[in-house]
Amino acid sequence: MIAKTFPRGGGEIPHRKAATESKPIVAMPAPSVVVIPLIQHIGAICEPLVSIGDKVKMGQKIGEGKQYICAPVHSSVSGKVVAIEERPSLNGNKVLSIVIENDEKDEPISGESNKKILKLSPEAMCKTVREAGIVGMGGAGFPTHVKFQPPMPVDTVLINGAECEPYLTCDHRLMVEKAAEMVGGLLAIMRATGAANGIVCIEDNKPDAIAVVTEAIKDHPELSVEALQVRYPQGAEKQLIKAVLDKEVPSGCLPCESGCIVNNVHTAIAVYEALTEGKASYERVVTVSGGSVVDPRNVLVRIGTSIKELLDFCGGLLGEPGVIISGGPMTGQEVTSLEGPVVKALSGILALSKEEAFFDKNLPCIRCTLCVQACPMGLTPNLLGEYSSKGMFKNAEKLNIDDCIECALCSYVCPAKRALITWIIDGKAGLAAERAKEKVS
Amino acid sequence: MEDMNLIVAPSPHLRDSDTTEKIMFSVLISLLPVIGASFYFFGWDAVRLILLSSATAIITEYAFQYIRKIPIQIGDGSALLTGVLLALCVPPSLPSWMVIIGSAFAIGIGKQVFGGLGHNPFNPALVGRAFLTASFAAAMTTWTAPFDAVTTATPLVLGAARSSLPDLFFGSVAGSLGETSALAILIGGIYLFYKGVLDHRITVGVLGTVVIMALLTGQDPIFHLLAGSVLFGAVFMATDMVTSPITKGGRWIFGMGIGLIIMLIRIWGSYPDGVTFAILLMNAVTPLLNRWTRPRIYGQGVKVSE
Numbered sequence: 087m088i089a090k091t092f093p094r095g096g097g098e099i100p101h102r103k104a105a106t107e108s109k110p111i112v113a114m115p116a117p118s119v120v121v122i123p124l125i126q127h128i129g130a131i132c133e134p135l136v137s138i139g140d141k142v143k144m145g146q147k148i149g150e151g152k153q154y155i156c157a158p159v160h161s162s163v164s165g166k167v168v169a170i171e172e173r174p175s176l177n178g179n180k181v182l183s184i185v186i187e188n189d190e191k192d193e194p195i196s197g198e199s200n201k202k203i204l205k206l207s208p209e210a211m212c213k214t215v216r217e218a219g220i221v222g223m224g225g226a227g228f229p230t231h232v233k234f235q236p237p238m239p240v241d242t243v244l245i246n247g248a249e250c251e252p253y254l255t256c257d258h259r260l261m262v263e264k265a266a267e268m269v270g271g272l273l274a275i276m277r278a279t280g281a282a283n284g285i286v287c288i289e290d291n292k293p294d295a296i297a298v299v300t301e302a303i304k305d306h307p308e309l310s311v312e313a314l315q316v317r318y319p320q321g322a323e324k325q326l327i328k329a330v331l332d333k334e335v336p337s338g339c340l341p342c343e344s345g346c347i348v349n350n351v352h353t354a355i356a357v358y359e360a361l362t363e364g365k366a367s368y369e370r371v372v373t374v375s376g377g378s379v380v381d382p383r384n385v386l387v388r389i390g391t392s393i394k395e396l397l398d399f400c401g402g403l404l405g406e407p408g409v410i411i412s413g414g415p416m417t418g419q420e421v422t423s424l425e426g427p428v429v430k431a432l433s434g435i436l437a438l439s440k441e442e443a444f445f446d447k448n449l450p451c452i453r454c455t456l457c458v459q460a461c462p463m464g465l466t467p468n469l470l471g472e473y474s475s476k477g478m479f480k481n482a483e484k485l486n487i488d489d490c491i492e493c494a495l496c497s498y499v500c501p502a503k504r505a506l507i508t509w510i511i512d513g514k515a516g517l518a519a520e521r522a523k524e525k526v527s
Numbered sequence: 528m529e530d531m532n533l534i535v536a537p538s539p540h541l542r543d544s545d546t547t548e549k550i551m552f553s554v555l556i557s558l559l560p561v562i563g564a565s566f567y568f569f570g571w572d573a574v575r576l577i578l579l580s581s582a583t584a585i586i587t588e589y590a591f592q593y594i595r596k597i598p599i600q601i602g603d604g605s606a607l608l609t610g611v612l613l614a615l616c617v618p619p620s621l622p623s624w625m626v627i628i629g630s631a632f633a634i635g636i637g638k639q640v641f642g643g644l645g646h647n648p649f650n651p652a653l654v655g656r657a658f659l660t661a662s663f664a665a666a667m668t669t670w671t672a673p674f675d676a677v678t679t680a681t682p683l684v685l686g687a688a689r690s691s692l693p694d695l696f697f698g699s700v701a702g703s704l705g706e707t708s709a710l711a712i713l714i715g716g717i718y719l720f721y722k723g724v725l726d727h728r729i730t731v732g733v734l735g736t737v738v739i740m741a742l743l744t745g746q747d748p749i750f751h752l753l754a755g756s757v758l759f760g761a762v763f764m765a766t767d768m769v770t771s772p773i774t775k776g777g778r779w780i781f782g783m784g785i786g787l788i789i790m791l792i793r794i795w796g797s798y799p800d801g802v803t804f805a806i807l808l809m810n811a812v813t814p815l816l817n818r819w820t821r822p823r824i825y826g827q828g829v830k831v832s833e
Binding site: 094099100252324328334335336337338339343409411415416417418419420436438442443444446449450451452453454455456458462463464465466468469485486489494495497498499500501502503505507508 | 537538539540541542543545546547549550600603605643644645646768769771773774821822823824825826827829830831
């Protein structure tokens, strides 16, 4: 069988997964202090539910918002609230956070355990998932309960196990080690959304994960595993849907418009644990890798652990790294504060050596069109970048800048090493600001 | 670790190893068989013209960048490439001072006044060639036979009956320095195609249209492919990235347009050849072709439910 893929654009990029892909997940002891940001998701920020001096238990809800698109936050340790103040996030921005001193007891809050999840009503499932604070753990951080109530019927749930970003292997290891939980989560999401089919999509550079998951679904005829070609950005939602279902999500629409929803591997496992054990989203697996990390590994780490402690747990750094990234090297952001905490959507911390990391040169565009050929959306990144960098946002709009999925492959292939994706992302923001201004006047 | 200087750089943090210099130098490498053939057929005139043209191109580029106070980028190979290309498309007997003027014009007016690399609408080497043709028509059409430097006419003027096809293929005919040997050009073209630098849509578009036009007008298609600048133009000039369309469809139309104009000039025009002006004319419509042939974007025009 030939592995499926999306038809247009895309490219081969280095995998660099060997350092961590065959190492079992290791749990890191909880740190003495955790910093829990009140916003770790796309949507409204939470209000604190605790005060300084309060005792909290592990998994206790400590922040909540009234808005629909919002996810509550929970304490990842048991202990005492010592501060509620602005603390630096990974990118250096200050975010209102709850600081908790660990009493080292890991006293859990009594969760509702429920072994018969398939008997739960969709509404009850949705409520439980929201209460558990689950957000998309692949990097986007979109509150998962919102996906549980699509505005139109869906027939298929895709589990995104493509993990097409270099270095990252946390989803790979989770599929190998927690396939049953993932399948349980997938079945729950299907029940909650009324979808009849479930497909686990895995790039075929992870044959062990494909084998384990295939075994785990063998009693479920409504489930299947789809092996995908290794091609970046295979894990981008729109490219995944095109590859597996041969459907295009209409411009500006959500995947449910194509009759499906897409969830990340780790998210499915979190859903299963929330429904069966009442476990809140207070820990996750993070890939710590890159040439500057002494002992690269996949770490089960409490939310709120500082990046510095996480790196120390992996043996610290070999000399001064070229760059430290949260997420993958293609779409991730550079870390500017090592005090910043692990959050729910953080899939990786990569400390790239000076030799590994690459920086823009911005030489003149020679119109080689490598970016046009690589764009998986069929856009013209050279022109979008040119217009955006010159503030000509309306021209970029006519070339459909809003359809850019920000996979950054255009910058990757550019022989002139131009900052195409940086300009395009700025251009999208600039265009949005211009539109908002026009609306007002 | 606290006082570590973390570099703030936007994603992506990985880049392909391809660079502008690599692309330029792969074109230069692909020109080596042509340069070798020009030396074989025309001797030291080839060395004289190529060296003078290249040196002038680089010096002109340097001078413009120095005066404009912008980073000196002569190391990217683009000026060298323009210089070599210009030398290869002039007659072997062209006086030295003429090729110097032509090369300076190519870089100065053809490229730098538009803003330098990537901003020029017309192929700089062909701008230089067109300038020389217009200014020094006699010198630019004085051809010497290979090996013996006797003045003669080009096969295009003599007509198909007077030139043997093997001579045209191997290059033992009168013509511009680098344009006589179809074999050398083909070797370079295959290398460029293999390196992913040459887009076959343009080359095939030009050559295919020349063949079809020749057949339609009852002429010898093989002769039209091998004689004059068609092959050199289709492989090395029309495929210039900066001045050709960015879309696949646009590149087909671009190539076919060049082929059509070449044959119109050859059959009904007053110039014996027509490749220079055919490519320059199509360079001019490249922005329009880009606009007309935009590819369909993912998710555009897909039906949305109410």
